[in-house]
Amino acid sequence: MHLTISASSTALFSTWVFVENFGLLFDAGDGVSASLGQKGRKVRHVFVTHADRDHVCGLLQLHQLNARDGTPSIYYPRDCGSFPALKEFMGNFDPQSGPATWIGLSPGDIVNLDKMHFIEARTSEHVTSGNLAKALDYTLCSVRRILKPELHGMSGIEISALRKSHGDDAVTETQVVKLIGYSGDAPKLNPERWSGVKILIHEATFLERETARNFHSNLPDVILAAAQLEIEALVLIHFSARYNPGEIERAIREHAAAVNLRFPVFAVLPGRVAGDLLSTHPVWDPKI
Numbered sequence: 001m002h003l004t005i006s007a008s009s010t011a012l013f014s015t016w017v018f019v020e021n022f023g024l025l026f027d028a029g030d031g032v033s034a035s036l037g038q039k040g041r042k043v044r045h046v047f048v049t050h051a052d053r054d055h056v057c058g059l060l061q062l063h064q065l066n067a068r069d070g071t072p073s074i075y076y077p078r079d080c081g082s083f084p085a086l087k088e089f090m091g092n093f094d095p096q097s098g099p100a101t102w103i104g105l106s107p108g109d110i111v112n113l114d115k116m117h118f119i120e121a122r123t124s125e126h127v128t129s130g131n132l133a134k135a136l137d138y139t140l141c142s143v144r145r146i147l148k149p150e151l152h153g154m155s156g157i158e159i160s161a162l163r164k165s166h167g168d169d170a171v172t173e174t175q176v177v178k179l180i181g182y183s184g185d186a187p188k189l190n191p192e193r194w195s196g197v198k199i200l201i202h203e204a205t206f207l208e209r210e211t212a213r214n215f216h217s218n219l220p221d222v223i224l225a226a227a228q229l230e231i232e233a234l235v236l237i238h239f240s241a242r243y244n245p246g247e248i249e250r251a252i253r254e255h256a257a258a259v260n261l262r263f264p265v266f267a268v269l270p271g272r273v274a275g276d277l278l279s280t281h282p283v284w285d286p287k288i
């Protein structure tokens, strides 16, 4: 399946990523409604990673324009008090719009989008506050039934006979495919965390290794860690506005070439809106 992903992301100012196939919005930074236009009506699920302003400030307008009869559902880290406060403020400020449905998530929670797709929430390392999960990251997964590997040598007639006598579970098993991993803000790319993901959307705020203070990732370490993964594409977001697009693209190519990266890298450049990102030319293409 081709995933139609549009996004805009600039550290400090705004981040949102829209996966049109599922009406799925990761984070809701300023300008999301202005950029999506009428497509904003397709947003059915909003998964917010944390309450920093660059990830939530688009909610007000999205809610005013699109919230009806409990849709969209807005998911947020349950231990973060900013979201109930925001819900209350928006209810008072805009009583004529909505309601949306607000749902707090804990690490490990699963949200079904439809019969075959779900989101898993996990605690993010971006905001640390004891045992409280004030920031989450999200993985979009699909579920399908596949033929049990031990039956691969059987004929179709034998398989349908087995199904008839012992039921579907004797013939097929459930396979979970991790379609998209979305880091939100993160201090580093942890390869174990994202193992098995097909498309990883990860932040890379800085082009240099200088991030220990502020819980953000840097490009050299992100590329180095991503090289350990078997993914189909890496999408880099959340670059600092201090860099111009040419600098960012050069740095991506340089670091990707240094580790001979085997998959393409796409970048959401500061101040830009990327439409159908995966149909554009990647910044790093291993085939060239």
Ligand SMILES: [Zn+2]
Binding pocket: 011, 012, 015, 052, 054, 055, 185, 238
């Ligand atoms: Zn941010």
